[in-house]
Every structure is written in structure tokens, then in C-alpha cells.
Amino acid sequence: MDLTIENLVKIDNSLSQRHIDLDPAGYFIIYLDRAANLICAKHFTNIINESGLAVDPETGRVIPARGKLNRTHTNFFSGRTAKEICVELFEKAYPQPLTMLSHAAYLGREFTRAEAALVAGREYVQD
Template identity: 70%
Template sequence: MDLTVENLAAIDDKLSQRHIDLDPGGYFIIYLNREEGLICAKHFTNVIDERGLAVDPETGKVIPAREKVERTHTTVFSGRTAKELCVKIFEETQPPPVTQLTHAAYLGREFVRSEISLVTGQDYVQD
């Protein structure tokens, strides 16, 4: 397989369809604050039920993955680079709000993607 942007995107698109176990430490909504030049990540708590679904700890209701949900975040982390944001979340926050290595790796990838979008002016959509 040739190393083209299209081929690499196809690999990532296929991998984005795989099953992932959700982190009982919670989840993040990542967005850009272009006015301040920041990558932002809102952290939300959740509980994982016996079916492996994320549940709102306050209401007991399943948190839908593809719908907009009105919930209150616990913390907003922000940084000018992916590395700065990772340091704040994984080194300066004890204990870190991430409990699974797969989730940490995912966040690192997303923070790099969001940093590239911030620098290039491209739209950023969280995977």
C-alpha cells in the first residue's frame, strides 16, 4: 500500500469503527477556542454499566454517543499545544481523570489532530 494521504485516512477510518471499552473515569469533549488560540477539553464523569454503556451518575440514564446531551462538566482543561494539554491532564492532575491506557492514547491522538487544526485553520471534529 502506498503512503498517500487517502490510504492513511482509509486506515484510520476503518480503525475508527472498532469496538472500544469506555473509560469509567469519564469522557472528554474536545473543541478549539480560536480567539484565545487554545485546545480545550471538557471532562465529564460517567459510570459504566454491566452492558458496557456510559451512564450519567446523577440520573442513571444512558449517555447517548451520537446525540447532543446537556450535562455539566467537571473540569475544563486547556492548552496551546497537544503536549501542554497532556501534561495538565496526565501529570498535573492527580489522580488523572483517565483510567485506561487506550483512552489516554486516543486523547493524545485527538489533541494532536486538534492542534493541527488550530494551526492550519481547518475545522476540527472529534473522532
């Protein structure tokens, strides 16, 4: 397979369809604060139920993968670059708000995508 943009997108889209185990330590909502030129990440706690779904620890309700949910975040991280927010999250945060290396790798990829969108003035939507 040639390494064209189209083929790379196909690879990424295919990998985005795989099963992933959810981190019992919680999840992050990543967004851009364009006024402050920052990449931001809010951390929310969850519990993984017997079906492997994330549930709100307070209500026991399943947390939907899409759509808006009114919950209060437990931590907030921000940085001007992907590296800066990764240092804040992975090197300075205690206790660590994640427990899985796959989750850390995902966050690094998303922070890099967010940085590219911030610099280019493009919309950023978390994958």
C-alpha cells in the same frame, strides 16, 4: 499498501470502526477556543453499565455518543499545543480523570488533530 494520504485515511477509518471499552473514569469533549487560540477539553464523569454503555451517574440514563447533552463537566483542561494540554492532563491533574492507557492514547491523537486544525485555521470535529 502504499503510504498515500488516501490509504492512510482508509486505515484510520477502518480502525475507527473497532470496538473500544469505555473508560469508567469518564469521557472528554474536546474543542477549539479560536478567540483564545486554545485546545480545550471538558471532562465528564460516567458509570459503565452491565451492557458496557456509559450512563450519567446522577440520572442512570445512557449518554448518547452523538448529539447534545446538557451535563456539567467536572474538570476543564486547556493548552496552546497538544503537548501542553497533555502535560496539564497527564502530569498535573490529580486525581487522574482517566484510568485506561487506550483512552490516554486516544486523547493524545485527538489533541494532535485539534492542534493541527487550530494552526491551519480548519474546523476541528472530535473523532
